[in-house]
Amino acid sequence: MSFSLKILGCSSATPTPNRYSTAQVLNVLERFFLIDCGEGAQIRMRQYKINPLRINHIFISHLHGDHYLGLPGLISSMGLQGRTNDLHIYANHQLETLINCFLDTFDHPIGFNIIFHHLEYSGLNLLYEDDKLTIYSFPLRHRIPTCGFLFKEKNRLRHLNGEMAKALEIPISKLQSIKEGADYTSPDGRFFENKFLTKDPEPPHSYAFVSDTVKLNKIVPWIDGVDLLYHEATYANDNAERAKTMHHSTARQAAEIAASANVKRLLIGHYSNRYKDLTILQNEARQVFAETYLTNDGDEFEVK
Amino acid sequence: MSFSLKILGCSSATPTPNRYSTAQVLNVLERFFLIDCGEGAQIRMRQYKINPLRINHIFISHLHGDHYLGLPGLISSMGLQGRTNDLHIYANHQLETLINCFLDTFDHPIGFNIIFHHLEYSGLNLLYEDDKLTIYSFPLRHRIPTCGFLFKEKNRLRHLNGEMAKALEIPISKLQSIKEGADYTSPDGRFFENKFLTKDPEPPHSYAFVSDTVKLNKIVPWIDGVDLLYHEATYANDNAERAKTMHHSTARQAAEIAASANVKRLLIGHYSNRYKDLTILQNEARQVFAETYLTNDGDEFEVK
Numbered sequence: 001m002s003f004s005l006k007i008l009g010c011s012s013a014t015p016t017p018n019r020y021s022t023a024q025v026l027n028v029l030e031r032f033f034l035i036d037c038g039e040g041a042q043i044r045m046r047q048y049k050i051n052p053l054r055i056n057h058i059f060i061s062h063l064h065g066d067h068y069l070g071l072p073g074l075i076s077s078m079g080l081q082g083r084t085n086d087l088h089i090y091a092n093h094q095l096e097t098l099i100n101c102f103l104d105t106f107d108h109p110i111g112f113n114i115i116f117h118h119l120e121y122s123g124l125n126l127l128y129e130d131d132k133l134t135i136y137s138f139p140l141r142h143r144i145p146t147c148g149f150l151f152k153e154k155n156r157l158r159h160l161n162g163e164m165a166k167a168l169e170i171p172i173s174k175l176q177s178i179k180e181g182a183d184y185t186s187p188d189g190r191f192f193e194n195k196f197l198t199k200d201p202e203p204p205h206s207y208a209f210v211s212d213t214v215k216l217n218k219i220v221p222w223i224d225g226v227d228l229l230y231h232e233a234t235y236a237n238d239n240a241e242r243a244k245t246m247h248h249s250t251a252r253q254a255a256e257i258a259a260s261a262n263v264k265r266l267l268i269g270h271y272s273n274r275y276k277d278l279t280i281l282q283n284e285a286r287q288v289f290a291e292t293y294l295t296n297d298g299d300e301f302e303v304k
Numbered sequence: 305m306s307f308s309l310k311i312l313g314c315s316s317a318t319p320t321p322n323r324y325s326t327a328q329v330l331n332v333l334e335r336f337f338l339i340d341c342g343e344g345a346q347i348r349m350r351q352y353k354i355n356p357l358r359i360n361h362i363f364i365s366h367l368h369g370d371h372y373l374g375l376p377g378l379i380s381s382m383g384l385q386g387r388t389n390d391l392h393i394y395a396n397h398q399l400e401t402l403i404n405c406f407l408d409t410f411d412h413p414i415g416f417n418i419i420f421h422h423l424e425y426s427g428l429n430l431l432y433e434d435d436k437l438t439i440y441s442f443p444l445r446h447r448i449p450t451c452g453f454l455f456k457e458k459n460r461l462r463h464l465n466g467e468m469a470k471a472l473e474i475p476i477s478k479l480q481s482i483k484e485g486a487d488y489t490s491p492d493g494r495f496f497e498n499k500f501l502t503k504d505p506e507p508p509h510s511y512a513f514v515s516d517t518v519k520l521n522k523i524v525p526w527i528d529g530v531d532l533l534y535h536e537a538t539y540a541n542d543n544a545e546r547a548k549t550m551h552h553s554t555a556r557q558a559a560e561i562a563a564s565a566n567v568k569r570l571l572i573g574h575y576s577n578r579y580k581d582l583t584i585l586q587n588e589a590r591q592v593f594a595e596t597y598l599t600n601d602g603d604e605f606e607v608k
Contacts, residue, residue, distance in 0.1 A: 013380075013381070013384050014384055014385075015346065015347045015350065015377075015381075016350060017347070017350045017351040020347065021377075039343060039344065039346070039347070039377040040343065040344045040347055042318075042319065043319045043321070043324065043344055046319065046320060046321045047321040058459045063409045064411070064438070065376060065377055065380040065406070065409075065410075066380075069376050069377045069380075070343070072324075072369060072373050073319075073369055073370075073373045074341040076317075076369040076370075077317070077318045077319075080317050081318075082319055095407070098406070098409060101401065101402050101405035102369070102402070105367045105398055105402060106369075107447050107448045109367070143411050144411045156450070158454075184520070218383050226464055255601075269573075
C-alpha cells in the first residue's frame with residue numbers, strides 16, 4: 001500500500017543548477033497530490049516520469065514565487081494534454097485572481113474546470129476527505145499568510161483470516177463488518193470474537209509539510225507523531241538572526257519541532273544558496289533529532 | 305568581437321526532460337539580450353553560467369505560455385539578487401498587466417524599474433539602438449499577435465594602420481574621423497587617401513529570430529542576407545496540414561524562407577514532442593537549404 005513522497009524541488013527563493021524551487025508529489029495509495037509548485041515543477045515531473053494528469057489536487061502553502069510560479073505552465077500543459085478532470089487548488093484567495101490573469105491570455109479555453117479552495121489561517125482546517133485519507137491545513141508564521149498541510153491516512157480495515165472465514169463459511173455479506181471490527185455469530189448460534197477472525201492492520205500513516213515559517217511551537221499538537229515531517233530549514237544556526245528577520249527557520253529549530261512532536265523522521269529543505277555543503281544543516285539538526293534527512297531533487301521517501 | 309547565440313530552450317508548447325520552452329540569449333559585443341523566456345529560463349541561465357543581472361533588454365515574441373512563463377521567476381530572482389538597473393521588456397501590451405498581477409503579490413517591491421515597450425504589428429519597427437547595434441521587430445502570422453526580431457550590428461570602424469599613423473605623426477584628434485573613413489592632410493600639406501591609412505573592417509553581423517508563425521514570404525526582405533536565422537520548425541512535412549491549422553511551420557518551409565532570404569545559416573527549433581528523432585526535421589530542411597542546423601538546449605552558435 002504505497003504512501004511515498006517525491007521531491008521535485010528543494011531550493012529556497014532562487015533555484016540553483018541542481019535544485020529547483022519547492023515542489024513535492026505525495027502518493028497516497030495511488031492518489032497523487034502536488035504540494036507547492038515552484039517554477040519547473042512540470043519539467044521535474046517529466047524527468048521523474050510523473051504524469052501531470054494524475055494530479056487532481058494541488059496545495060499551495062503561500063504566494064511567494066518560489067512556491068507557485070510553476071502553476072501557470074503546469075495548467076497550460078494539462079490543457080494541451082487534453083485534461084478534462086476538475087483540478088482542485090487549495091491556496092490563498094489571491095492565487096485565483098493571478099491564475100485568471102493568465103487564463104485571460106490563453107487563446108483557447110482549457111478543457112477542464114479549476115476549482116479554487118481558499119485557505120483559512122486559524123487552527124486545523126479539513127481541506128479534503130475520502131474513504132482512505134483526510135488532508136488538513138494549519139497556519140504557519142511567515143512574511144505573508146502561509147499554511148502547512150497534514151496528510152492523515154484513515155484507519156485501515158482489519159486483515160481477515162481467510163482460512164478461518166472459509167472454514168466457518170462466513171457469508172460474504174458479513175465480511176465488510178468483520179473487517180471493520182464486528183464479532184460474528186454463525187447461523188447455528190456459535191459466537192466468534194473479532195480477534196479470532198482478523199489480525200490488526202498496519203497502522204495508518206501520516207505526513208506533515210511545514211513550509212516557510214519561523215519556529216512555531218503551536219503547530220506541535222497538529223503534527224504530533226506523524227511518520228514523516230518536512231520542515232523548512234533555510235539557514236543553519238550561524239544565521240539564526242537572519243532566519244528570524246526573514247521569518248524562516250534554522251535546521252536546529254526544525255529538529256526541535258520534530259523532537260517536540262515525536263515524529264518518526266524529519267526531512268529538511270528550502271536551503272539558502274549560501275550553503276554549498278548541506279551537511280552543516282544535517283549535522284546541526286541531527287544533534288537535536290537523529291532521524292533527520294536532507295532532501296534533494298529526485299529523492300523519494302517512503303512514509304512509514 | 306563576440307556575437308553569439310546561446311540556446312536556453314528549444315521545445316514547443318510543453319517542455320521535455322531535456323528541452324525547455326523557448327528562450328535564447330544573444331551576446332552582441334558583451335551586451336546580453338534575452339529573446340523569449342519560457343519556464344525555466346532562469347534555471348538554464350544558472351546551469352549555463354549566464355548572470356541574469358547582465359540582461360537589461362528582454363524581447364517576448366508573443367504571449368503563449370511557452371514563450372514568457374519564465375519571466376515572473378526571473379524578475380523575482382533579479383530583485384533578490386539586488387538588481388537596481390532598469391529592465392526593458394519589449395512585448396505585447398497585455399504582458400504589462402500580467403506582470404503587474406505578479407508584482408502585486410510580492411511582499412516587498414523589487415528594487416528596479418521595469419520599462420515596458422509595447423510591440424506594434426506592421427512592418428519593420430525600430431525597438432532599440434546604440435552605437436553598435438539596432439534591433440527591430442517585424443510581424444509574423446500566428447494564432448495571436450506575434451513578432452520576430454532582427455538584430456543588426458552597425459558598420460564597424462575601419463582598421464587604422466598603426467605604423468602608418470605613427471610614421472605620419474597623425475594627431476590623436478584626427479584618428480576617429482579617419483577610422484570613420486575620412487582622408488588625411490598632414491600639417492605640411494601632404495594628402496593621404498583613407499585607403500592608405502586604414503583597412504576594411506569585418507562586415508557587420510546580423511541575427512534574425514522568427515518565432516511561431518505560418519510560412520510567411522513577406523518577412524523575406526526584412527531578414528534578407530542575415531548571417532544567422534532562427535526559424536521555428538514545429539513539424540515535418542508529414543504534418544503540413546496540422547502546421548497550417550496550428551499556424552506553425554514545417555522544417556521544409558523554414559528552409560524555403562532561409563533560401564529565399566539568402567541567409568548564411570539556418571537554425572531550427574520549437575520541435576513538436578512527437579518527433580523523438582529530430583534528424584527527420586534536419587534532413588527535410590537540408591534538402592532545401594544545406595546550411596541548416598538543429599538547436600538543442602545549451603548549444604552556442606557564433607554569428608559570423
